[in-house]
Structure formats: structure tokens, C-alpha cells
Amino acid sequence: MQEETLSPPEPPERRDRVVIRFAGDSGDGMQLAGTRFTETSAVFGNDLATFPNYPAEIRAPQGTLAGVSSFQVHIADWDILTHGDAADVLVAMNPAALKANLKDVAPGGLILVNEDAFDDRNLDKAGYESNPLTDGSLQGFHVLTAPMEELTKIAVKDTGVKGRSVLRSKNFFALGLISWMFNRPTEPILEWVEEKFGSDNPVGAANVAAFRAGFNFGITTEEFHHTYEIPPAKLPAGTYTNVTGNQALAWGLVAGAKAAGLPLFLGSYPITPATSILEAVAQLKHFGAKTFQAEDEIAAIGVSLGTAFAGHLAATTTSGPGLALKGETLSLAIMTELPLIVVDVQRAGPSTGLPTKVEQGDLLMALYGRHGEAPLPVIAAASPSDAFEVAMEAARIAVTYMTPVILMSDGYLANGAEPWRVPDFDALPEFKVEFAREPNTDAGEFLPYIRNERTGARPWAIPGTPGLEHRIGGLEKEANTGNVSYDPENHELMTLQRERKIAAIADDIPEVEVYGPEDAEVLVVSWGSTYGSVRAGVNNAKVLGHDAAHVHLRYLNPFPRNLGSVLNRYHKILVPELNRGQLARVLRGQFLVPTVSLNKVQGVPLMAAEVTKKIIELLEDKS
Amino acid sequence: MTTETRYTRADFQSGQEVRWCPGCGDYTILASVQSFLADLDVDREKHVFISGIGCSSRFPYYMNTYGMHSIHGRAPAIATGVALANPDLTVWVITGDGDALSIGGNHLIHALRRNVNLKILLFNNQIYGLTKGQYSPTSEEGKKTKTSPLGSIDHPFNPVSLALGAEATFVARTIDMDRPHTARMLEAAYRHKGTAFIEIYQNCNVFNDKAFQLLTGRQERDENRIYLEAGQPIVFGSDNEMGVTIGPDGANIVSVADVGLDAIAVHDPAHPNPGVAFALSRLSHGPSGPTPLGVFRDVPRPTYGDQMVQQIRDAQARNGVASIADLVQRHGTWTVQ
Numbered sequence: 001m002q003e004e005t006l007s008p009p010e011p012p013e014r015r016d017r018v019v020i021r022f023a024g025d026s027g028d029g030m031q032l033a034g035t036r037f038t039e040t041s042a043v044f045g046n047d048l049a050t051f052p053n054y055p056a057e058i059r060a061p062q063g064t065l066a067g068v069s070s071f072q073v074h075i076a077d078w079d080i081l082t083h084g085d086a087a088d089v090l091v092a093m094n095p096a097a098l099k100a101n102l103k104d105v106a107p108g109g110l111i112l113v114n115e116d117a118f119d120d121r122n123l124d125k126a127g128y129e130s131n132p133l134t135d136g137s138l139q140g141f142h143v144l145t146a147p148m149e150e151l152t153k154i155a156v157k158d159t160g161v162k163g164r165s166v167l168r169s170k171n172f173f174a175l176g177l178i179s180w181m182f183n184r185p186t187e188p189i190l191e192w193v194e195e196k197f198g199s200d201n202p203v204g205a206a207n208v209a210a211f212r213a214g215f216n217f218g219i220t221t222e223e224f225h226h227t228y229e230i231p232p233a234k235l236p237a238g239t240y241t242n243v244t245g246n247q248a249l250a251w252g253l254v255a256g257a258k259a260a261g262l263p264l265f266l267g268s269y270p271i272t273p274a275t276s277i278l279e280a281v282a283q284l285k286h287f288g289a290k291t292f293q294a295e296d297e298i299a300a301i302g303v304s305l306g307t308a309f310a311g312h313l314a315a316t317t318t319s320g321p322g323l324a325l326k327g328e329t330l331s332l333a334i335m336t337e338l339p340l341i342v343v344d345v346q347r348a349g350p351s352t353g354l355p356t357k358v359e360q361g362d363l364l365m366a367l368y369g370r371h372g373e374a375p376l377p378v379i380a381a382a383s384p385s386d387a388f389e390v391a392m393e394a395a396r397i398a399v400t401y402m403t404p405v406i407l408m409s410d411g412y413l414a415n416g417a418e419p420w421r422v423p424d425f426d427a428l429p430e431f432k433v434e435f436a437r438e439p440n441t442d443a444g445e446f447l448p449y450i451r452n453e454r455t456g457a458r459p460w461a462i463p464g465t466p467g468l469e470h471r472i473g474g475l476e477k478e479a480n481t482g483n484v485s486y487d488p489e490n491h492e493l494m495t496l497q498r499e500r501k502i503a504a505i506a507d508d509i510p511e512v513e514v515y516g517p518e519d520a521e522v523l524v525v526s527w528g529s530t531y532g533s534v535r536a537g538v539n540n541a542k543v544l545g546h547d548a549a550h551v552h553l554r555y556l557n558p559f560p561r562n563l564g565s566v567l568n569r570y571h572k573i574l575v576p577e578l579n580r581g582q583l584a585r586v587l588r589g590q591f592l593v594p595t596v597s598l599n600k601v602q603g604v605p606l607m608a609a610e611v612t613k614k615i616i617e618l619l620e621d622k623s
Numbered sequence: 624m625t626t627e628t629r630y631t632r633a634d635f636q637s638g639q640e641v642r643w644c645p646g647c648g649d650y651t652i653l654a655s656v657q658s659f660l661a662d663l664d665v666d667r668e669k670h671v672f673i674s675g676i677g678c679s680s681r682f683p684y685y686m687n688t689y690g691m692h693s694i695h696g697r698a699p700a701i702a703t704g705v706a707l708a709n710p711d712l713t714v715w716v717i718t719g720d721g722d723a724l725s726i727g728g729n730h731l732i733h734a735l736r737r738n739v740n741l742k743i744l745l746f747n748n749q750i751y752g753l754t755k756g757q758y759s760p761t762s763e764e765g766k767k768t769k770t771s772p773l774g775s776i777d778h779p780f781n782p783v784s785l786a787l788g789a790e791a792t793f794v795a796r797t798i799d800m801d802r803p804h805t806a807r808m809l810e811a812a813y814r815h816k817g818t819a820f821i822e823i824y825q826n827c828n829v830f831n832d833k834a835f836q837l838l839t840g841r842q843e844r845d846e847n848r849i850y851l852e853a854g855q856p857i858v859f860g861s862d863n864e865m866g867v868t869i870g871p872d873g874a875n876i877v878s879v880a881d882v883g884l885d886a887i888a889v890h891d892p893a894h895p896n897p898g899v900a901f902a903l904s905r906l907s908h909g910p911s912g913p914t915p916l917g918v919f920r921d922v923p924r925p926t927y928g929d930q931m932v933q934q935i936r937d938a939q940a941r942n943g944v945a946s947i948a949d950l951v952q953r954h955g956t957w958t959v960q
Contacts, residue, residue: 285938306704473692
């Protein structure tokens with residue numbers, strides 16, 4: 001009898017980066033597998049960026065293309081900017097997952113397949129006429145198969161899980177196999193299972209057993225002999241945490257309230273992809289944060305505005321359809337000059353559109369979507385962790401200038417994660433609010449519309465303050481007194497006062513910084529979540545010998561003071577956006593500069609390669 | 624109330640010129656509220672009046688208190704925010720039949736079910752006044768207006784029934800011309816912890832004059848006003864010769880002589896089951912006959928605001944008043960040297 005031997009393990013191949021996509025049915029636990037892989041990579045010290053992508057239906061028909069859910073993570077030993085244009089590794093739990101994601105796999109990429117799911121029924125549901133594992137159609141890729149369901153069944157048989165629950169652990173089998181392949185530490189995953197399920201829960205035990213089986217399958221199976229190592233990134237020293245955009249935004253609202261010295265009130269109505277901000281703040285009652293799940297979007301902003309009148313830092317979170325409903329109350333907040341933060345986590349529209357997919361289609365609504373002359377500040381987050389700072393900045397502008405502020409995020413930032421170097425919270429900026437306590441005229445009266453000379457803001461006198469009783473409302477105000485006024489000239493005066501107050505915020509925000517050469521021919525201008533792809537696209541172009549400059553805008557109204565002069569320095573201006581050219585329209589209108597748009601409305605993020613290609617195309621076009 | 628107080632009615636007048644039509648019932652209600660607050664002797668700065676849009680919603684401008692004239696239908700939402708931000712305030716919502724029951728119906732019922740500490744005064748004149756005379760959600764069927772030239776085919780709301788259906792903890796009805804009764808209803812609403820809802824029948828002498836004639840006319844009012852008094856048999860008429868019985872088929876108007884006083888229902892606004900109050904509210908659908916006035920329901924239930932504060936206190940007792948650094952630490956961190 002021949003002795004069974006293992007071939008000696010090969011040393012791992014060192015890579016500086018890899019993009020892995022976990023894909024399966026909505027019920028296969030791919031978001032969980034991806035999140036766990038991400039957390040363990042974060043703890044290991046890689047830089048990373050993620051892109052969860054899931055259907056709008058909670059449980060779309062099993063095995064169909066419509067039901068495919070995926071989670072892509074890019075890990076690297078250097079400071080990366082995007083979740084990766086193409087996947088180096090695809091984990092496909094069924095034929096539909098393979099079919100839906102194959103186009104995003106890099107040429108020659110590795111495809112790891114759960115072969116048990118490739119039966120006639122599933123192939124048929126995915127629309128395959130023949131089995132892609134055997135018909136030669138995957139020739140350009142490196143395909144590895146594993147009987148994940150069969151092996152999961154065997155692994156969990158002593159754990160006490162029964163029936164349908166048995167196969168639920170197959171995501172942990174896949175996670176174990178991938179963890180082996182990429183030399184991940186296993187402790188963070190096993191500790192998480194223990195904490196989540198408790199030590200004697202059969203489901204937890206099954207997940208651990210499946211995870212170990214997957215890991216050991218990699219060690220023992222000849223076909224899987226090659227492993228990879230992605231060393232930790234050389235990130236700046238500090239304490240890091242892994243955050244999604246919605247989590248960072250929730251923390252930023254809490255920090256903003258603290259900096260203002262006010263209690264936080266968040267009134268919202270659940271809407272994808274904003275809901276998890278309300279959920280996150282609802283966990284923070286011990287900070288004194290008040291949360292309110294309103295009966296509708298209009299009530300959500302109305303209740304919040306009421307708390308602003310009474311002296312809270314008020315916020316409401318929503319997505320496009322909700323912002324449309326909040327328009328009337330935003331105009332009231334502008335007229336009554338009360339501070340309010342409105343967060344728009346954008347999704348693909350119009351109407352219900354693609355509610356779980358990314359788009360930047362709400363910019364013009366945020367800037368202009370109200371009745372009357374109703375300007376307000378608009379700012380946007382550039383990355384998941386940037387949402388923290390931007391939320392604090394929204395709070396600062398709102399309370400300093402007594403104005404509603406719209407903060408733009410989107411579905412990609414909301415759910416995507418990246419490591420965040422935790423700031424020194426004691427050193428964050430403060431902007432303590434001083435409520436009016438005394439009359440503000442020589443005659444001993446309190447007039448609610450006498451403006452601060454520096455900021456143009458009116459005083460904030462909250463109900464309960466003796467002697468400052470006053471009325472505000474939607475009717476036009478007489479300058480200074482705030483009394484109702486129908487006087488034509490007063491209306492024009494007040495319209496201009498409100499407009500100038502917002503425009504003057506440009507003096508109180510940083511000028512734009514140009515990344516890249518002053519003398520480049522092309523300037524790329526972006527805003528919001530495309531930051532990473534655009535910056536990476538500019539860098540890639542440079543590597544290929546094509547220089548372009550890049551400006552990324554946090555402030556969309558008012559624009560930074562030097563933006564016009566910067567735009568005028570460049571011959572060609574490229575504006576990549578996940579919409580049909582909304583920022584480009586504003587730049588052309590405001591600065592009379594020609595722009596070239598790179599637009600994409602597919603419900604997926606921009607790719608760095610798309611930006612690089614467009615830069616090169618512009619540079620080679622000598623017109 | 625005749626005891627000395629710090630305030631007179633004039634202390635609650637803002638000095639803004641009141642611009643309702645001469646003869647409007649709103650003047651009477653404004654006077655009733657200002658007098659009531661002067662008598663109440665609570666610090667003036669503790670009162671906040673929030674209104675929506677409509678004739679009645681101009682009310683806050685005329686009150687020398689804090690106030691906001693907001694958006695059509697949205698006053699209960701905005702007032703909810705004020706009440707939740709500062710539980711020491713008394714927050715009054717001034718609204719009308721169009722404002723509260725048409726464009727703002729959703730916010731009204733949700734404020735009522737949550738039991739936010741609000742005092743909602745619904746001025747019901749059964750017509751749109753500010754837009755000059757279109758039928759409202761309380762206008763009677765068949766009403767001919769500019770937008771219903773052949774008669775309205777909308778079935779109207781009974782505001783008291785609606786509030787009871789939303790499980791409001793305090794529901795009352797009064798009428799603009801009866802100032803002493805209005806003051807008593809305001810007092811009872813003020814004392815109630817939670818959402819108090821008062822429907823105030825209010826005459827619009829320009830677009831819907833004499834809509835409440837049966838309840839205000841010298842000839843008719845005694846036969847048609849059914850005053851509800853806690854612990855008292857529900858009787859009415861110039862000699863209390865009429866009464867109300869409550870049976871399996873609801874509330875019925877009977878002659879006291881026919882059934883005997885013992886058969887007449889004794890009013891109990893604190894009854895935990897809102898069904899009895901609801902039955903009383905069905906006695907009239909608008910003032911087209913004998914109509915109950917008074918407190919239909921007044922029951923205790925924890926307020927939304929108190930519970931919100933309690934949850935925060937409990938969370939702080941459990942977790943301590945955390946810092947953001949702690950929060951992030953608990954989320955999971957790693958250190959790069």
C-alpha cells in the first residue's frame with residue numbers, strides 16, 4: 001500500500017494587491033463572507049476598499065440572475081483608492097453568480113466555483129445551455145472547483161444543525177478556502193463567530209466547522225497548491241478602524257453635535273441606502289442622541305426642523321425620492337433661517353429606479369430643487385471615512401450661518417468600507433453655539449432678523465428664553481424685525497440678504513488644491529464618491545506618460561473662491577460623473593468654461609480605467 | 624379664575640394687526656386663548672404656538688409668545704420636534720379642517736397615536752376660507768361651492784371620531800361663541816399629559832355663515848347642545864328633558880321621561896375603552912342636530928417625550944456617557960506603528 005503523502009507546501013506568491021469578489025445567491029451569505037474577509041484583512045494591516053452589490057429584492061427567486069448578490073474587496077500593501085476595476089478572483093457559489101459576474105473578472109483571473117450548484121436545474125435557471133465548467137467557455141481563466149455543499153454537509157454533521165440550516169454554512173467553507181489561499185489570519189473570523197453566536201450555539205459551531213473544512217481543503221488538495229501573500233500596507237502610524245460611509249456619517253453627526261455643544265436629533269424615515277445611518281444613531285442613546293422614526297419623509301424633516309427651532313442640532317437622512325418630498329420644508333428652513341442637516345444618500349433614479357445601486361443624479365435637485373429663490377450650502381463626501389469630516393463640516397456651516405445644509409453621499413459610499421485612521425477626538429474643531437439670551441436693540445427689544453455682521457446669520461433664540469418671545473414663519477419677513485411684510489422692496493432686500501449669506505460662506509472654506517502639474521493640458525474635476533476612481537485614473541495616466549491635474553470638490557455651493565481661476569488655467573476640463581453631466585452644467589453656467597463630460601449611469605461605480613482612457617483620448621485629440 | 628396673576632390678556636397680544644375678516648369666529652377664539660393663558664399664569668416664554676396654513680394658522684403671529692407659522696398640514700410634525708426637544712414647553716398646535724384633516728391628515732393621526740405632549744386646537748369651519756370658499760373634508764355632503772357646483776360628493780370626516788379612532792388620550796369639542804366652555808376645555812387640555820385634541824366649531828361668516836346655527840342660535844341652542852360632564856348623566860334640552868343612552872347599537876337620544884333618569888348614560892371620559900366615547904361622537908355628524916360638547920375622552924398613557932427621555936437615561940446609566948473615542952474603540956481597531 002502506497003503511503004499517502006502531501007506535496008511540500010509551495011512558498012506563497014507575493015502580490016502587492018488583489019481584488020476578490022464573492023458572488024452567490026442573495027441567501028448564500030456573500031455579504032457576510034465578504035465583510036468577514038474584509039475585517040480580517042483590515043486587522044492584518046492591508047489597505048482596502050469594498051463594493052457590496054446586492055439586489056433590491058430581499059429574496060429574489062433562488063438561482064436566478066436577478067437574485068445574485070456580490071461583495072468585492074480590494075486589498076493591497078499600498079494606499080489604494082478604489083475597490084478595483086476588475087476581479088482577480090471570483091468566488092461563484094452557483095451558475096447565476098458566475099454568469100452575472102464573469103464580465104468583471106480580469107483576463108486570466110482565478111474563478112473558484114462551488115461545483116455542487118452546477119446541476120441542470122441551476123444551469124437552466126441561469127440561462128446556460130451547456131455547463132460552462134466543461135464546455136470550454138472559461139478557457140481564458142484559471143478555474144478551480146470544489147464540492148462546497150458536499151464538504152460542508154460532512155463538516156457540520158456533528159454540530160447539531162439540521163435540514164436546511166446545514167447548507168447555510170457553505171459561505172464559511174468558501175471563506176475558509178479563500179482565507180487559506182490568501183494567508184489570512186483566522187482568529188478574527190473565529191472570534192467574530194464566537195461573539196456573534198455564542199460558544200454553544202449549533203449555528204456558530206457549524207460555521208466554524210465549515211470554515212476549518214474550507215481552510216483544510218486548501219491545505220490538503222493537490223489542485224489548490226498555490227497561495228498568495230499580500231503584506232500589510234505601509235499606512236501612516238496610528239489607530240485604524242474599518243468604516244462604511246453610513247457608519248462614519250453617523251459618528252460625524254454625533255461629533256458635530258458635540259462640537260456645537262448641542263444635543264443631536266435625527267428624525268428620519270427608512271429609505272435605502274440611507275437607513276443604516278438612523279439605525280446607527282439609534283444605538284447611541286447614551287450620547288444623549290435622540291432619534292425619531294417619522295411617519296413619512298415630510299414629517300421626518302418637519303420634526304427635525306421643530307427641534308432646531310428649540311435648540312437642537314437637527315438632522316434628517318434620506319435618498320432622492322425623500323429629498324423630493326422634503327423640498328417644501330427645506331424652503332421653510334431657508335425662510336426661517338434655522339440650522340438643519342439634510343443627508344441625501346443618492347441612489348439611481350428617477351422614481352424608485354435602482355434603489356440599491358449608486359448614482360450621482362441628485363446634484364441639481366440639491367442645488368436648485370426648491371420653490372422660490374432658495375439657495376443653501378451643498379457639500380459632498382468623497383470616501384466612506386470622509387463622511388465623518390463632512391458631517392462635522394455640515395454641522396459647522398449650519399449653526400454658524402443659521403441655514404439648512406445638504407450633505408451628499410451615495411449608495412457606494414454608504415455600504416463601501418475602508419480603513420480610517422482615527423483622529424484625536426479631543427483635538428477636533430469646536431464651534432460652540434451661543435444662543436441669544438438678551439434683547440438686541442437699544443430699545444430693549446429682541447428682533448429676530450438683525451444679522452451678525454460677519455456671518456450674516458440671524459440670532460438663535462430658543463423657546464423658553466424669557467423676554468425674547470418672537471414669531472417666525474413662512475411668510476416674508478421684514479428686515480430686522482422679522483414681522484410679516486408684503487413690501488415689494490423688502491422682499492427683494494431679504495432675498496438678496498439670504499443669497500449673500502450663503503455666497504459668503506466661500507470665504508470660510510478652504511480653496512481647492514490642484515493635484516498634479518500646474519501646466520497639464522487636462523484638468524479633471526470630480527465630486528462625491530468618484531474621488532477614488534478619478535484619482536487612481538489620473539495616477540494610472542501618469543504612469544502611462546500622460547499628465548493630467550485633478551481637482552475634487554467637497555463644496556458644491558458655494559464653490560471655493562479660487563475655483564474659477566483654477567478652471568481658467570487649463571485648456572481642457574474633464575468632468576467624470578455618475579449622472580448625465582450635472583456638475584458640468586453648473587461649471588459651464590457659472591464660469592463660462594467649456595467642459596468635456598465622462599458620464600456613466602449603470603448603477604455601478606466609475607472605473608479608474610475609464611478615467612485614464614478618457615484622459616488619454618483628450619490628450620491625443622489635438623483640437 | 625379670579626386670583627391675582629402676573630399677566631393680563633394684553634400681555635399675550637403681539638401688537639401685530641389682526642387681519643381676519645370682521646366677524647370671524649377666530650377673533651373670539653384668540654381672545655379666549657389669550658385670556659386663558661393670562662389666568663393660567665405660566666411663564667409666557669414657556670408657550671409655543673405652531674400652526675400650518677389657512678386662516679386659523681395666522682394665529683401665532685397675534686400671540687406674544689414663541690411661535691412658528693409653518694407649512695400647510697405640517698404643524699403637528701414641527702410641533703412634535705419642539706415638544707421632544709424641550710419637555711418644559713407647552714406646545715400648542717393651531718390648525719383648521721383643511722390643514723389638519725386634508726393635507727396634514729397623516730401627521731395628525733400619528734401625533735395622536737404617539738401621545739406627544741401637544742395641545743391641538745382644530746378650528747373647524749367646514750370650509751376653505753383662505754382660498755375663498757371651496758368645500759373642506761368636514762363640509763357636509765351635497766355642499767355647493769366653487770369647486771363643487773353640483774354639490775360635494777365627498778363623505779366628510781367627523782374630527783372627534785377620527786381622533787378617537789387614532790386612540791388619542793384626550794379628545795374634546797367646544798364652540799367659538801361659548802367662551803366659558805372654551806376656557807374650561809383649554810384648561811382640561813393643558814392639564815392633560817400627552818396629546819390633547821380639541822375640535823372648536825368656528826363660524827366663517829364670509830364663506831360658510833351660520834354653519835353652526837343649531838348650536839349658537841338663541842332659539843335652537845338649548846335643544847341641540849349636549850354638554851358632557853364627567854360623572855353626570857348625559858341630559859340636555861331647556862329642562863334637561865332629553866338624554867342619551869348607550870347600548871349595543873351605540874348612543875341614542877331618548878326622552879328622559881320615557882326611560883327614567885337611571886337609564887341615562889353617566890359620562891365617564893376616563894373609561895379605558897374608547898368605544899363609549901366613539902359612540903357619543905356618532906350622535907351627530909356635524910352640527911345637524913343635537914351635538915355633544917365637552918371632554919369625550921381623557922385617559923392617562925405615558926407620553927412619547929417622557930419615554931424618549933427615559934430611554935436615554937437608561938442607556939446612560941447602563942453604558943455611561945460615552946466618548947466618541949470609546950465608541951470607535953468598541954467598533955474594533957488596530958494599530959499601525
